[in-house]
Amino acid sequence: MQSTVRVAVDAMGGDNSPLEIVKGTVDAINECPEITVHLVGQEKVLEEELSKYSYDKARIMIVNASEVITNDEAPVMAIRKKKDSSIVKALNLVKTGDADAFVSAGSTGAVLVGAQLIVGRIKGVERPPLAPLLPTMNGVSLLVDCGANVDARASHLVQFAEMGSIYMENILGIKNPRVAIVNIGAEEEKGNQLVKETFPLLKACKGINFIGSIEAREIPNGAADVIVCEAFVGNVILKLYEGLATALVKKIRTGLTSTKISTIGAALAKPALKKTLKDFDLSQYGGAPMLGLNGLVVKSHGSSNAIEIKNSIIQCISFKKNDINGKIKANLQSVE
Amino acid sequence: MQSTVRVAVDAMGGDNSPLEIVKGTVDAINECPEITVHLVGQEKVLEEELSKYSYDKARIMIVNASEVITNDEAPVMAIRKKKDSSIVKALNLVKTGDADAFVSAGSTGAVLVGAQLIVGRIKGVERPPLAPLLPTMNGVSLLVDCGANVDARASHLVQFAEMGSIYMENILGIKNPRVAIVNIGAEEEKGNQLVKETFPLLKACKGINFIGSIEAREIPNGAADVIVCEAFVGNVILKLYEGLATALVKKIRTGLTSTKISTIGAALAKPALKKTLKDFDLSQYGGAPMLGLNGLVVKSHGSSNAIEIKNSIIQCISFKKNDINGKIKANLQSVE
Numbered sequence: 001m002q003s004t005v006r007v008a009v010d011a012m013g014g015d016n017s018p019l020e021i022v023k024g025t026v027d028a029i030n031e032c033p034e035i036t037v038h039l040v041g042q043e044k045v046l047e048e049e050l051s052k053y054s055y056d057k058a059r060i061m062i063v064n065a066s067e068v069i070t071n072d073e074a075p076v077m078a079i080r081k082k083k084d085s086s087i088v089k090a091l092n093l094v095k096t097g098d099a100d101a102f103v104s105a106g107s108t109g110a111v112l113v114g115a116q117l118i119v120g121r122i123k124g125v126e127r128p129p130l131a132p133l134l135p136t137m138n139g140v141s142l143l144v145d146c147g148a149n150v151d152a153r154a155s156h157l158v159q160f161a162e163m164g165s166i167y168m169e170n171i172l173g174i175k176n177p178r179v180a181i182v183n184i185g186a187e188e189e190k191g192n193q194l195v196k197e198t199f200p201l202l203k204a205c206k207g208i209n210f211i212g213s214i215e216a217r218e219i220p221n222g223a224a225d226v227i228v229c230e231a232f233v234g235n236v237i238l239k240l241y242e243g244l245a246t247a248l249v250k251k252i253r254t255g256l257t258s259t260k261i262s263t264i265g266a267a268l269a270k271p272a273l274k275k276t277l278k279d280f281d282l283s284q285y286g287g288a289p290m291l292g293l294n295g296l297v298v299k300s301h302g303s304s305n306a307i308e309i310k311n312s313i314i315q316c317i318s319f320k321k322n323d324i325n326g327k328i329k330a331n332l333q334s335v336e
Numbered sequence: 337m338q339s340t341v342r343v344a345v346d347a348m349g350g351d352n353s354p355l356e357i358v359k360g361t362v363d364a365i366n367e368c369p370e371i372t373v374h375l376v377g378q379e380k381v382l383e384e385e386l387s388k389y390s391y392d393k394a395r396i397m398i399v400n401a402s403e404v405i406t407n408d409e410a411p412v413m414a415i416r417k418k419k420d421s422s423i424v425k426a427l428n429l430v431k432t433g434d435a436d437a438f439v440s441a442g443s444t445g446a447v448l449v450g451a452q453l454i455v456g457r458i459k460g461v462e463r464p465p466l467a468p469l470l471p472t473m474n475g476v477s478l479l480v481d482c483g484a485n486v487d488a489r490a491s492h493l494v495q496f497a498e499m500g501s502i503y504m505e506n507i508l509g510i511k512n513p514r515v516a517i518v519n520i521g522a523e524e525e526k527g528n529q530l531v532k533e534t535f536p537l538l539k540a541c542k543g544i545n546f547i548g549s550i551e552a553r554e555i556p557n558g559a560a561d562v563i564v565c566e567a568f569v570g571n572v573i574l575k576l577y578e579g580l581a582t583a584l585v586k587k588i589r590t591g592l593t594s595t596k597i598s599t600i601g602a603a604l605a606k607p608a609l610k611k612t613l614k615d616f617d618l619s620q621y622g623g624a625p626m627l628g629l630n631g632l633v634v635k636s637h638g639s640s641n642a643i644e645i646k647n648s649i650i651q652c653i654s655f656k657k658n659d660i661n662g663k664i665k666a667n668l669q670s671v672e
Binding site: 074109136137147150151182184185189191192193195215216217218219220221231232233235236237238239240241242243244245246247248249250251252254255256258259261262263264265266267268269270271272273274275276277279280 | 410445472473483486487518520521525527528529531551552553554555556557567568569571572573574575576577578579580581582583584585586587588590591592594595597598599600601602603604605606607608609610611612613615616
């Protein structure tokens, strides 16, 4: 029998909750027999939504949570006060070991703060980073950190590189993943204070394959597998990636349909174009894992639809199966 | 008679020098009767290149410079040692008042350092930023600073906002330009230490139209006219803009030609598509001006072709005609 992966899902988080969250959960259950889900949120609403679908009822358990944390709330306060919110209740399921992982499309701030306060860090991990996959010309790269720890220190970035390498090697199967630090030039002496401090530490770090600096221009070309930066810069990269890709595709659509002849051309080219652009669609890759916690927390986009939620839930399987946390622990202990 | 704008052009800088630089210079001269150029570089090479073109010979003067500063050289050392380089000689023409402006596609570091050391800052300007125009869905936005001053302070960012506003109002004709600070969320309490310090200062700054934070996702939508950030973040934004646009267009080209039918479609749609994508081509907008110097220094991309060089030279006209430096001086004095 396959071992089970138990995922707590925040049914109330994100722009499309609970409809798309429930649909994504059912789709994940129906696609992967090894998953069971604790669906956390307002019981009656969820019962009604679930009644629309056919699925193995033994594998989705509703956990009632009367409160909802919104994006406008100050994260620390919200986590402390709203004990009966879907985020706090779901995180507690991970803390007590009733769930292996937590998936949420809700408030990023609340998820990040709650994960650290409730689930807690692996001993030795200084700051757990948020690490999304970015689509590139030839696959994906892992961006660590994209928003968990602003004003990070050099030692944090070294741990990001180590944890990111473990993730890419074991989840994506990339042998000896290339690690680079985001910089404003390729030369070692370039950069701000943080990069100048971090560069020699990464160079000296034995467990990783450090290839030096990466300019932002090279990120879409897949020039590194693990891209290390502090959270402010990482967040700018992630958001600009999303915003620019959306803007360009819109622009291209306008161009393709701006004349009668081009509209005919666009109709002929559409299927092939759609297939190619899918590679650059971030929602395909599920959510961003937060690395270095006593459990797994996956932050999905606020705008997540059912497909992204499904992918976020499914990605929890390989995280558990490959014992990423065990490997992070072993790696940190060997450093000490 | 029109007043003349005298531009010193670094003929030896950039990947395509001197061929494209010389061609761009001739094109600028032929297009704009009010421009004269000091073409700075190796005399014999330039004479030979120029002999290929027909133009008003009185308006291009060759200034011999035997040395060339490369991208590999440490900027400060290069500026100090290579007194006969095209960059140092051209900057000296601006310093002595023999030229109004300097255009270079050469080493960014050397141009930025040289500009500050040789041309010098306007009294009261703490740090002169590099401010390129970014294409957006509905026009352009000015990004200040994109690489001149890493680890900047809050007071520097306030000056970036003031100088950027003057530039956008007078050069682009945007009344009361909207100023925003790059942040990782829209709320005032979000951000890193620098943003948190700068935010209230921008809010209190009287001469500008501060609209708050801008997430990187919103930049391509043209959500602000002047986008303020420190140089490391700005450089990441600029480079990712270039890299991602190039990657996506490549990806789309692959998609459009991946099947026989789509290739026919692509051929029909091509002219219309090309026209639309031109709006997102950074080279159209000339180089990035460095604001707050006693003179104008324009940094063009290292990969500049003749069109970009031509545009960089032509943009010097409106900078002088609108007396941007006079307005910056007046604005800073009124603050004191």
